[in-house]
Amino acid sequence: MSPLALFLTLIFVLIPLVLSKTLNLGLERDTIIATVRSITQLFAVGYILKFVFDSDGYLYILLMIALMIFAAVHNASKKGKAIPGILWKITVTIVVVELLTQAILLGFGIVPATAQYIIPISGMVVGNSMVLSILFLNRFTAELEANQNRTELILSLGGTPKQAVHTQLTDSIKASTIPTIESQKTMGLVQLPGMMSGQIIAGADPVQAVQFQLLILFLLLTTAVVSSILLGFLSYPSLFNERMQLIRQKND
Amino acid sequence: MTIYEPAIHFMDVRYSIDNKPIVGPITGSFPSGRITTLVGPSGAGKTTVLKLCNGLLSPDSGEILIDGQSATTFEPTDLRRKVGMALQDAPMVNGTVYDNLALPLRLQKKELPEPDAISWLEDVGLSGDYLHKKASELSGGQRQKVSIARTLINRSDILLMDEITSALDKASRREIESLITRINQKYGTTIIWITHNLEQAISIGDYTWVLISGELIETGDSHILEDPADERVRRFVKGELQ
Ligand SMILES: Nc1ncnc2c1ncn2[C@@H]1O[C@H](COP(=O)(O)OP(=O)(O)OP(=O)(O)O)[C@@H](O)[C@H]1O
Ligand SMILES: [Mg+2]
Numbered sequence: 154m155s156p157l158a159l160f161l162t163l164i165f166v167l168i169p170l171v172l173s174k175t176l177n178l179g180l181e182r183d184t185i186i187a188t189v190r191s192i193t194q195l196f197a198v199g200y201i202l203k204f205v206f207d208s209d210g211y212l213y214i215l216l217m218i219a220l221m222i223f224a225a226v227h228n229a230s231k232k233g234k235a236i237p238g239i240l241w242k243i244t245v246t247i248v249v250v251e252l253l254t255q256a257i258l259l260g261f262g263i264v265p266a267t268a269q270y271i272i273p274i275s276g277m278v279v280g281n282s283m284v285l286s287i288l289f290l291n292r293f294t295a296e297l298e299a300n301q302n303r304t305e306l307i308l309s310l311g312g313t314p315k316q317a318v319h320t321q322l323t324d325s326i327k328a329s330t331i332p333t334i335e336s337q338k339t340m341g342l343v344q345l346p347g348m349m350s351g352q353i354i355a356g357a358d359p360v361q362a363v364q365f366q367l368l369i370l371f372l373l374l375t376t377a378v379v380s381s382i383l384l385g386f387l388s389y390p391s392l393f394n395e396r397m398q399l400i401r402q403k404n405d
Numbered sequence: 406m407t408i409y410e411p412a413i414h415f416m417d418v419r420y421s422i423d424n425k426p427i428v429g430p431i432t433g434s435f436p437s438g439r440i441t442t443l444v445g446p447s448g449a450g451k452t453t454v455l456k457l458c459n460g461l462l463s464p465d466s467g468e469i470l471i472d473g474q475s476a477t478t479f480e481p482t483d484l485r486r487k488v489g490m491a492l493q494d495a496p497m498v499n500g501t502v503y504d505n506l507a508l509p510l511r512l513q514k515k516e517l518p519e520p521d522a523i524s525w526l527e528d529v530g531l532s533g534d535y536l537h538k539k540a541s542e543l544s545g546g547q548r549q550k551v552s553i554a555r556t557l558i559n560r561s562d563i564l565l566m567d568e569i570t571s572a573l574d575k576a577s578r579r580e581i582e583s584l585i586t587r588i589n590q591k592y593g594t595t596i597i598w599i600t601h602n603l604e605q606a607i608s609i610g611d612y613t614w615v616l617i618s619g620e621l622i623e624t625g626d627s628h629i630l631e632d633p634a635d636e637r638v639r640r641f642v643k644g645e646l647q
Contacts, residue, residue, distance in 0.1 A: 302496040309461055311486040311559065312512040320499070396463055397481035401422065 163188075206268050214268050218275050222247050225283035233290030233388070237400070242387040243286050250282045250380050251275060254372055263368070274372070277348075281333075281373050285380040288329035293388065296321035304399060314393040322389055326381045333377035337370055346370070409436030409612070411470070412563055412595035413458050413488075415621075418467035420453055428453050428619040430467065435563075435612070437472075440589055440596040442610035442627060444603065446646050450619040451599045452493055455565040458597065459488040471563075489561030491569050493599075495552035497540035502526070502551055505540050509558045517558070525554040530580045545572035553581060557588070563595040564588070571601065582609050603630055603642060617641060 166188050173180040205213040226244045233239045255271065255278075257263070264270040297304070300321050307317040340346060345353075348369060352362040394400055411434035419429030428450035435441045435458075443451050456462040457469060460481050469476040476484060486509075497505050506525060507517040523533035529550040535543075543551065549572050556564065566585065570578040586609065589596050600606050606613060610627035615638050623629055623638050633639045640646045 302492070302494060303498055305461065306492060306496045306498065307508070307512065308481075309459065309485055309490045309492060310509045310512055310555070311482045313482060316512055396460060396477075398461060398463065 202268075202272065205272065209268065214271055217272055218251065218279070221276055221279045222251065225279050229283045229286040229290070232287050233294060235294050236290070236388050237391045239290070239388070242384060242391075243283075245387060246286060246380055246384045247279055247282045249383060250376050251278055253379065254278050254375060258372075274369070277369055278372060278376050281376045282380040285329055285333070285377050286384050288332070289325055289381045289384055290388075292328045293321065293325040293385065296325050297392070301399070308397060308399070314390065314397055317399075318389050318392065322385050326378075326385050329381045330377045333373060337374070340370065409434070409439060411435060412437035412472060413597075414470040414473075415454075415457075416468045416470070418457065418464045418469060420450075420457060420462060420464050426619060428457075428616070429464070431621045432467075433614065433621050433624050435595060435597050435614075437595050438589070438593040439611040440586070440598060440609055441612040441614060442606035443597055443599045443614045443616065444601070444606050444630070444641075445616035446641060449616045451616055452567055453619075454614075454616065455490060455567055455597065455599065458563070458565055459490050460484045461490070486559045487561055488563040488565060489556045489559045490565040491552050491556040491567060493567040495545075495548040495569075497543070497548060497551070500540060501537050502531075502540055502543070503536045505551055506536075506555055506558065509555060525558060526551075528557075528584055529554045530577055546574070546577060549573060550577070550581070553584075560592075561594070563597070566596065566598045568599050568601065570605070578605070585609070606630060615641070617646070 166184065169184055170181055172178070173184065201217070205217055222244070225247055226240065229243045229247075230240045233243075236242070255275065258274065259266050259271075264274065297318065304317045304321070308314070346366050346369070349362045349366040352365065353359055392400055413435040415431045415433050417429075418431045420427050421429075431454070443454065445451055453462065457464055458471075460476055460479070463477075471479065471484065471488065479487070498508060503517075503519070503522055506522045510517045519536065522536055526533055526535055531547065531550050531554075535547070535551075540548070540551070549569055553566075553569050556566075564585070570581050573581065582605070585596060585598070588594050598606075598609065607627050607630050613623075613625065613627040613630060614621060615623040615630075615633075615635075617637050622635050623633060630638075630642055633642055637646065
């Protein structure tokens with residue numbers, strides 16, 4: 154892409170700005186912030202990736218992945234503050250999912266062990282694990298709140314904490330993973346996945362692009378289900394104390 | 406004045422939420438094998454006292470003895486089976502009436518035979534036809550009946566009943582009162598029964614606790630409610646205390 158062409162893409166930012174201004178939608182400020190942030194962040198990542206690819210050192214790859222995980226955990230832990238120790242629980246979840254998927258990918262030689270594969274795939278896995286963690290936590294805290302009297306009922310009948318939140322836990326796991334599964338059913342019909350589109354535009358063979366996209370889709374199935382289950386089973390015990398009582402949630 | 410053996414004894418018990426005192430300090434006993442009625446204005450801390458009895462809550466300070474043994478020495482799940490509770494709002498789990506009745510046993514990986522479930526339903530004045538009705542379709546009073554039956558299934562030594570007849574008509578209320586009295590007499594089950602109905606508190610109670618603003622103001626034979634010594638209790642009984 155020529156520098157001029159790149160510059161001209163800003164027309165697509167100008168259109169919403171003008172519309173927002175004329176219709177008084179008040180979106181200007183956020184649009185500008187979003188534009189500036191995406192330009193700087195993406196260029197920074199681009200140059201960092203170029204550097205990592207060129208130097209070809211595993212230390213840099215690890216550093217990159219650690220950075221991604223750090224950012225993802227930071228983002229996801231804003232949700233689920235009601236759950237004690239949620240920060241390290243999300244960290245464990247994302248790290249385990251990343252290790253598991255990379256172990257399978259590299260262990261079976263599905264992709265070559267180079268930065269060019271490891272980093273983008275890790276980005277997608279970590280990013281999706283983060284989104285799933287947020288979806289799960291939103292749902293789980295809402296379910297707990299709505300069903301507090303049932304939780305108390307089961308405890309009062311001599312049930313364990315696990316029995317007391319079992320329904321809320323499995324409902325939340327299902328609810329948070331369903332979008333991932335559902336979206337795959339219409340994949341390719343309604344829209345071309347972003348990664349595949351990018352590859353095709355960059356000149357790759359469409360069939361090859363499809364193969365990689367399938368790899369990613371299946372990978373994201375595992376990511377979704379494992380993230381949600383792992384985070385669920387890590388989270389629920391900290392809702393109770395050692396006397397099997399619901400710990401009161403701070404309402405803030 | 407009869408001297409009763411305590412089934413549950415509170416020793417200087419306090420409970421607070423976010424440093425705001427809810428109940429206490431309370432020192433007093435619930436006599437074994439008797440029906441104690443627990444009365445007091447809304448928000449007095451009655452439900453809180455029951456939850457302290459079965460370990461759904463723990464006191465911040467003080468001690469609760471169950472059959473002379475500190476409540477903390479029991480496994481929480483054992484304590485809650487030994488000291489069963491029917492919750493105030495009679496919550497139901499998803500599913501049918503049968504799913505709700507079978508719940509206490511399913512929690513122990515056991516099943517409740519259907520004929521048993523039907524006889525429990527009949528005990529609380531519901532016909533067996535209700536067994537496969539969805540719990541979400543029950544009326545408030547029917548829910549209370551199912552909740553009572555569900556609590557009885559654990560065959561607890563001590564039963565905590567939190568306003569279990571508040572949504573019932575007079576005939577159903579009588580039926581439940583005589584059921585609980587029968588259980589009390591037949592098995593020597595200790596009953597602690599919260600009620601807003603003072604007539605009921607006197608007629609079914611052997612013993613009574615009067616709780617006002619988290620404090621145990623008076624205890625004794627249920628007839629104390631007919632002519633209370635304490636001024637606050639007098640005003641509460643007259644309906645002047647909110
Ligand atoms: N989870 C909670 N958070 C804050 N305050 C609470 C909580 N639970 C109970 N309380 C407060 O504790 C006090 C005692 O509540 P409790 O439910 O024991 O009263 P009660 O005597 O059972 O009232 P009622 O007759 O209305 O059922 C009330 O003032 C209530 O507002
Ligand atoms: Mg109450």
